Amino acid sequence: MRSDPLDRWRGVLDLRDVYGGRSDPAFGCLFGVHERLGFRPVASGRGLPLDVSPQTRGAQREGLSGHTWIGWQELAGIDWDEPSERPDSRVRHYRRRDDGTLELVGTYLWDTGFTGRVDVETSAGGPADWAERREWTDGSTVYRADRARRRDAVDTTVWNPVWKIMEVLADVHGPGNVRLVVWFG
Structure with a gap:
């Protein structure tokens, strides 16, 4: 000192x-x-x-x-x-295992490819305007809007x-x- x-x-x-x-x-x-x-x-x-x-x-x-x-x-x-104060503006991509549990594959920003795959429209407020726990399923793939943790x-x-x-x-x-x-x- x-x-x-x-x-x-x-x-x-x-x-x-x-x-x-x-x-x-x-x-x-x-x-x-x-x-x-x-x-x-x-x-x-x-x-x-x-x-x-x-x-x-x-x-x-x-x-x-x-x-x-x-x-x-x-x-x-x-x-x-x-948890974050609002749902994450990214979508989490999970794979459904045979026992029904979900395995996180990755986290992605909203894009037109995603919206095309799951047939959803972008909300007026943008991706971060999703309802928490909103979920889209495409076969064994699950996309979810969640709150992130620090x-x-x-x-x-x-x-x-x-x-x-x-x-x-x-x-x-x-x-x-x-x-x-x-x-x-």
């Missing part, structure tokens, strides 16, 4: 060092950027922290937006089973390295002394 309270934060690593890819569902669920799943974002629109580290401030350039941050304590307290939006295989590093830093420096600062280009 430094004696100057405004200089107590330091950048530890660039997120790109441990996070491989782009995830609009996660960015929307957590930070409110490209939000399409109906979540109230956890840490949206906070801007850069006033006491941002010199490394983070130095990484800023023109064309960046969506600056926000989340602390480890807040992140560790997220209810990953919390865990559906944030792929743990991609984000776990970030969470693990933050957790280790929280163990060493205290949970209130670790945060993730993000922005989007």
Whole structure:
């Protein structure tokens, strides 16, 4: 720790060092950027922290937006089973097993191919205007409009390295002394 309270934060690593890819569902669920799943974002629109580290401030350039941050304590307290506030704008595609249960195959955005396969029309409000649990069946294939859970939006295989590093830093420096600062280009 430094004696100057405004200089107590330091950048530890660039997120790109441990996070491989782009995830609009996660960015929307957590930070409110490209939000399409109906979540109230956890840490949206906070801007850069006033006491941002010199490394983070130095990484800023023109064309960046969506600056926000989340602390480890807040992140560790997220209810990953919390449902979205409205049905997901994507359709879940299931395969009906022989025992009648459904196996998730994938999640798809509404498209004309889907509407043609199941003979439905797009609602006036668009795909996100579906009634919750609306279901269309095509043989052993079931399409369903459901509410997403936060865990559906944030792929743990991609984000776990970030969470693990933050957790280790929280163990060493205290949970209130670790945060993730993000922005989007």
